Structure formats: structure tokens, C-alpha cells
Amino acid sequence: MTNEEKLIAAIANVLQRDVNATSSSLLREDLGLSSLNLVELVVAIHGKFGIDIGRRTVERKANPRTVGDLIALLEPV
Numbered sequence: 001m002t003n004e005e006k007l008i009a010a011i012a013n014v015l016q017r018d019v020n021a022t023s024s025s026l027l028r029e030d031l032g033l034s035s036l037n038l039v040e041l042v043v044a045i046h047g048k049f050g051i052d053i054g055r056r057t058v059e060r061k062a063n064p065r066t067v068g069d070l071i072a073l074l075e076p077v
Contacts, residue, residue, distance in 0.1 A: 003049075003074050007067060010044040023068030031067075049074055 001009075004023060011027075012019045014037050019025075027033045033041065045053050056073045057064060064070045 004067070004071050006048055007045070007070055007074070010041060010048055011067070014040045014044060021067050023066065023071060025067045026065055027067065027070075028065075045070070045074075 008019060008021045011021060011031060011033070015032070019031055021031060025031055027038065042053050045051060051074060053064075053070070053073055056062070060073065060077075062069065062073060064073060
């Protein structure tokens, strides 16, 4: 399973429904993630990948808006 597939599965788990997402899908607008959902997703990402996305966004001065943005944060520098 690729990182993209794992991330989409985590999003579906947080939303408790199937999602039809691609790397260009917007987290809030297209997928409907609320602020609480985003926090839950950060926790899920930490559990699945062992990565602190919050810290990575600060270190890389990133503002992830799409699934692709999150996938990029999963990759080492």
C-alpha cells in the first residue's frame, strides 16, 4: 500500500465514510474535513506513519491544503 493509499484510508477512517480522493483533493472544501477532523487526522498520521505532521509543517513552513500536500510532508527532506 502506498503512502497515498494509506493517507486516503486514514481520511476515510476519520470521516467514517468512503472517500473518492486524489492527491489534488482539497482537505476542507472537497473532502469536508472540519477542524476537529483535521486534528483526528494528525493523530491518525502519527499512529500510522510515526510522523509529527504539526512539527513538519512548522519546520518546512508548509500549509497543507490538499492530500498531495500531506503526502509531501510524509516524505523525508
